[in-house]
Amino acid sequence: MTKITENSIEQLAIERLKEQGYQHNDTPQRNFEDVLLIDTLQTAIARINPSIPIAARDEAFQQIQRIDSPDLIANNEIFHRLLTQGVPVNYTQDSNERGDRVWLVDFNNPDNNEFSIINQLTVVENGINKRPDIVLFINGLPLVVIELKNPTDENATLKSAYQQLQTYKATIPSLFITNAILVISDGLEAKAGALSAEFTRFMAWKSADGIMLASHLVSQLETLINGILNKATLLDFIRHFIVFEKTQDAKTGITSIKTIKKLAAYHQYYAVNKAVESTLRATAISAGIKDDPITR
Template identity: 30%
Template sequence: MAKGIREREFQNLMIQWSLPMGWDFTAGRSLSRETTQTVIVGQLRDAIVRLNPGVIDGFDVHAVVEEIVATVNAVDGGLVRANEQVLHLLRGRKEFRDADGVWHALKVIDFEHPTTNTLVVSDEVTITVPGKTSRRFDLVYWVNGLPLVVIEVKSPTAKSAWAEAAREINNVYATEYPWFFTPNVFAVASDGLKLRFGAVGAPTNLWQPFRSTADDENLSGQADVQRSVQLLLNPATILDMLANFALFATSGGGADQKYLPRYPQMEAARLVHERVLEGGSKGLIWHHQGSGKTLLMVFAASLLLADPRTDSPTIILLSDRLHLVRQTSGKFTSAMGDAYFHQPATGGELRSLLADDVRGVISTTVHKFADAGKNLSTRANIIVLVDEAHRTQSTRSASLAGQMRAALPHAKFFGMTGTPVKNLATDTFALFGEETDPGRVLHRYSVSRSLLDETTVPVMLDPHPVSFEMNDQALQEEFDQFADDFDLDDPDREALSRKFGRLTSVFSNPDRIHAVCQHIVDHYLAGAYRNGLKAQVVTYNRELAVAYTDKINELLAGFERLRCSPRSGSMTGSPPR
C-alpha cells in the first residue's frame, strides 16, 4: 500500500480513538483561522469570557486576547524559554490589568473540568508566512484555540520510523515555525507500531513511550499505540502534564531545558500526593535503577507544595550522599525556583530549620540527623522523600534512620529505591511499605517494563573465570606451624582460623590480585580501549578497590612503556587511565 495512504489511514485511526475522550474533529482546512495564525482567536476569546464570570466584565476582552496572542508569537529568547512563559500564562499565573487599573489572574483553561474546555483535533493543519515554505502538521490537538499537541506520523517502512518523525518536528517544523510550538505541552511521533512523546527540541533518545504499569507488558504494535493514545491524549492527561508536570530548567548556565515526566514518574508522584491527602504515613516506590527517581521526587514535591490542602508542608528530600543532594537540589531549584528552598550545611543548621518550623523544601543527607534528639518537630505535615531508601535506613533505633524518625515522630516517609532490602538489619518493605499495599509497595516499575520502554538497556553477562589455585594443604601446614609457635589452644586456633579463613583472605592474596588485574587489563586493551570505550571495575570491598587500582595502574604503566618502545609496533593513541 502506498506510503501516503498508510499514513492517512493511521491519522484517521488516531482521530477515531480520540473522539470518545471528548475531542471534536474539525478538518484543518475548515478551522476558523488564517494559515498564518497560531491561535484560533474566536475559541480563545469565548473560553476567556466563559471561564472568568464576574471578572471579565471589567476588561477589554479584545485587548486581553491580543496580549495572549502576542505572548504566543514571541520567541526572541528561544523556544524553550518562550514555551515556559506561555505555559505560565496558560496555568493562570499571568495577571492582566482591567479598565480600573486593577490586576487580575485570568483563567485561560479549566484544569479542574478538562472536558468543559473547547477540545478540537484537526488533521492536515497548514502554517505559512510570506517568504517561508508552508508546512502541514499531520494532527494538532487544540484546547480553547491553542495548539497544545502536535503529532507527526510516518509509515512503518523503515526501522525507527517514529524517530524520523520526531526529527522532522524538531529540525523542520519547530525550526521554521517556532511560534506554533510556544503553547506546546508535548509533541508525538508515531509510525503506527510505536509511539513516542517528548518536548519539542529534545533529542530523540529523550522521547519516551506512554503506557500504564497496570497494563499487560506484552501489549505491542498497533494495540500498544492505541492504548498509548487513550492514555496520553486524554484531555485530563494533557492538562495534568501542563499544570503539574512540565518543568523548566537552566543547565549549568547553558541552554534552557524542559523536563517532561515518564509515565511511571507521573503515576508514582500522583500516588504519593494522594496518600498524603488521605492521611497515610508512608509508602514504598520500587522503580528500577535509572528510571529517574530524583526527578520523581521533584514532581512529587511540586504537587505537594502547590496543593493548599497540605497546609504549607515541609518536604525533606533525603539522600545518603552529598553528590545526590547536589543533584536533587540542582533539579529542584532550577526547575521550580529557589523560593522556600533550604540546603543546610551542618546538622546544627538542619536542627534549627526544623525547630523553627520552617516550611518549603529541605535537601539534606541522613547523616545530619545524627544526635538530633527526640521530638525535634512534632508536626504531621512533614513529608520525607528518601532517595536510595535501601541504604542507611536500618530498622535499628540507634541507626541514623532511627534517630531521624525519633526527631520527626509524626512525619510521613516515602522511600524510593531500585533495590529494596529485607534482612536482619534492614527491611525496606516494613520501614516504608503500608500493609494494605500489595506486597507493601505503593508503586512498582519493574526491570522488565524498563527494558520494554528502552529506559534502560539489558546487561549482558560474559563470565571470564581467572585461573588461580591455592595449595590448601600447604596453607593448613603453615597455619598449624604458626599456631604451634605461639602455643595457641584449641579455641584460639578455631577463632583465628575463622577470622583468616574468610573469603576476603582469598580475595586479598597478592598473587590472585595480580592474576585478576592482568586479565582485566588484557581484556580492556584488546576490546574496549581499541573502540574508544571506558570500563568500570567493581570489587568486594574498599581495601580491594585500592589494591586493584594500584595493580592496574602498575600494569598500565608497563603497557605504556611497551607502547612507546621503538619495537612496540604501530599502536597509537593516548594511554588508558
C-alpha cells in the first residue's frame, strides 16, 4: 500500500490542476523577494491591451507594484478593484488626453490568459523565508494559495493548515496583496475561504458542475479543483462573487470600521448563474432571438 504523505497530496493536486489546463512551473525565473512573475505579467498586459500605448501599460504595471499600505486587507481590496474593473490610465492620443482601463486578466476569454502552478514557492520578506505548498498564478499574479496537510498525521489538521496561512500572512504579506482565494486541505477534506475569514468561515465546494453533489468517494480536494479552480469558473468567481463589506467593530469600546472579505458559497455561485442564464434566455425569447444567448 502506498503511504500517504503531504508530498503525495501535493502531487495529486498538481496533476488535477494540470488536467484543468494549468502549466506546472517548477523553476520560475524570479528574485525571491518578488511575488509577481514580472515578465509573465508584462507580456500578458501587452497581449490583452494591444491598443493602449506602452507607456500607459507600464503605468498600470507600476500602479500594481505601488500598493503598499500597512493594512493587508486594504491592499487586497485595492488590488481586487484594479483586477476586476481595470487599472485606470491616462494618455495622449491624437493631441487629446484620453482615459482608459488596462486589464490584467482577460475575463471574457479564459484561454487568452496564462494559468500556472508553482509548488514550494520560496518567498523572502524582511529576511524571513517561507514556502507555501502551492500557489496558482494567472498572468503572473499569485491569486490562489493552497496549504496542504497529511491526513495520517493526527497533528496535521485542516485547522493547522489554516493557522499556517495566518503565519504566512503575518510574515510574507506581500504574497497576499493579490490573493483572491485561500484553500486548505488534507487531501480528503478541502475548504476555500477569504483572506480575512476565520477558520469557521472556510467552506467546502460540494459540486463540480452545479448539477449534482459530488460523490463521497471523491475527495473534496478534487471536487474543489474541478469545481472552482477550473479556468472559466475561477475567472467568473473572482470577477463577480467576491465582496468587501464594511462593518462597525466596537469590541474595544472604540467604534471603528472593519473590512471583511467574503466569498460566495458553492450553492450561491451556481444559483446566481442559473438565474442569470434563465433571465437571458427569457429576454432573448421575448425579443425574438432564435439563437441561444448563452452559447452563441
